[in-house]
Amino acid sequence: MKRPRLTPLILPALILIVAIGISAGAGPAMAQTPGNTPTPTLTPGPPPELYPIPWSIVPHDHFFFSRPIASTENSLPLPSYRYGGVFFAPDQPHTGVDFGVDAGTEVLAAADGQVLWVGYGLLYGYEDEEDPYGLAIAIEHDFGYDNKRLYTLYAHLSEAKVVKGQQVKTGELIALSGNTGFTTAPHLHFEVRLGTNNFYRTYNPELWLTPFQGRGVLTGKVTDNIGNELLDHPVHLRSLATEEEFFLTTYGNDQAINPDPYYKENFAISDLPAGEYEITITFELYYYRDTVRVYPGTVSYFRYLGHWGFVDSPPPLIIPDYLPTAEETHP
DSSP, X not given: OOOOOEEESSTTHHHHHHHHHXXXXXXXXSXXXXXXXXXXXXXXSOOOOBOOSSBOSSTTOOBOBOOSSOTTSOOSOOTTSOTTOBSSOTTOBOOSEEEOOOTTOEEEOSSSEEEEEEESOTTXXXXXXXXXXXXXXXXXXXXXXXXXXXXXXXXXXXXEOSOTTOEEOTTOEEEEEBOOSSOSSOBEEEEEEESSSSGGGEEOGGGTBOOBTTEEEEEEEEEOTTSOBOTTOEEEEEETTTOOEEEEEOOSOSSXXXXXXXXXXXXXXXXXXXXXEEEEEEETTEEEEEEEEEOTTSEEEEEEEGGGOEEOSOOOOOOOSOOOOHHHHOO
16 A cells, blocks of 8 residues: 555645536436537547457456447547436436437447347336437347346437347447437437346446557546545546546446446546556545556556555455365366
């Protein structure tokens, strides 16, 4: 554990004000995006190619999915409406990520699978044009994770190009993006679900979408001194190489929000160019700083423990409830 670097919160108040302004602004309750959506702060231009799919260079990473939007479009998740954010009410977290594209943009299957749902009413499970997801598609994939089925969801569509029961391939056209359901501007809402195709079984898509080459994912857990998660808490990142800044917040609550089985995170941000970043976290009138290295093609992790500061080591390995005996392993 590192000795914390802290300074009274005087000049850094601007960091907190800006971050709170982002998290407190109008935004989606479950799958909404305001009309004036910000764009990612990454360098403009088309992103590089994705790593081969599926991609996993360490056992606990699971980059199984391609982008549901072609890389020539805005295939980066909108930074101010990430998974787990709370924008309209504390009991209504954002259960996916949003892609800020115009209506009529082609929506692509994130992986091979079978179409389970096409139409209105996905949240409630029956046809209802007032459903918050609007016109939506759900796909059950041909593979799973941790002996559980995987599903992806595509919402607020203007037109479906597939039918229920149809088999689809990675990158196949399945729909056109739109503005249906509870939303204030055209965009694509995308979810990853594990175990059950259910609103309460979502996981952070940024830990499942294959990174662009040369970029990685940063995740972590931000808590107080005794391990209680800090909800909707600002985190500020600054690239030491380019000075690019990234403002995000931790998950707002645990309703329909599930941490990764390994990382147990309460925030994640994908598509960061590999390199060193300075992290700034404010806590009880002080701010704390540390550096972390983002590695290409994998997940980097840190832990923040209130006044104890930062811990760079990864979470402990998950030991299964059942382990084979020596006789079972070597009959």
